[in-house]
Amino acid sequence: MTLSPDALRARSPEGIELIGVSKRFAGKAGVTAALDDLTISVAEGEFVAILGPSGCGKSTALRIAAGLETYDSGTVRVGGGDPAELISSGELGVAFQDNALLPWLSVRANIELPFRLARRPVDSNRVTELLGLVGLREFANARPAELSGGMKQRVSIARSIALNPRVLLLDEPFGALDAVTRHRLNVELGRILGERRTTTLLVTHAVDEAVFLADRVVVMSGRPGRVKQTVDIPFGPSRTKDLLAQHEFQHIVASLTEALDQTLVGSPGVASRS
16 A cells, blocks of 8 residues: 555654644844744654745754754654753764864864764764765865865865764755755765655755755745745655756756746845845
């Protein structure tokens, strides 16, 4: 019996669930509603990408899923429980726009950090493999201050998957990379996560990236953020650069771009957190 995507998600308690989540920020201009009754469900082993206009609350939603942001109402479950439980066991990987590297550690030591925090023996071969994946073997002993912004982001990506986490949260992780490196890492990350079927939630502004990587794409409305549209991506797990030239791929990208354009109509002019 083949289950529909909705039925599969309903039977996947080990994934990511944001159910009826609302979040407001208080500031000098008053109270800003960032999220309003947001519901996003990611099945175990599924890759979901979130698209939305700047200020719609998509990064806030990801930070809530990571246990780094409080919320006013709703339910959040990651890996079947509280995000803190996965963090403590080293089974939750996170890479944000701000790479958050420790400046006093080398590149290699930053990638090794998840092993140490989870109190596991450092797998030197795994770290070397990741250095190669992100093209930084020759910078293994460099400090973050010696790296460009894009190189720092590559270290952050490598660190986020060092422990082969069960759940991965990515907030615009490729934004600071050049187009060639960005695409290469899209292909490699897609291959790695596809093989392991890592439960992944990605926030990105790049429509083609979302379609290339994800099993489903969620389009959020302008502030306050709600789910406006969900699109199932019909391509299999093994995706190569040839996919970018396919008519169906280009058609989905164009359709999602149009959906994003529509979210800007009537959106508030003052942006909150994205």
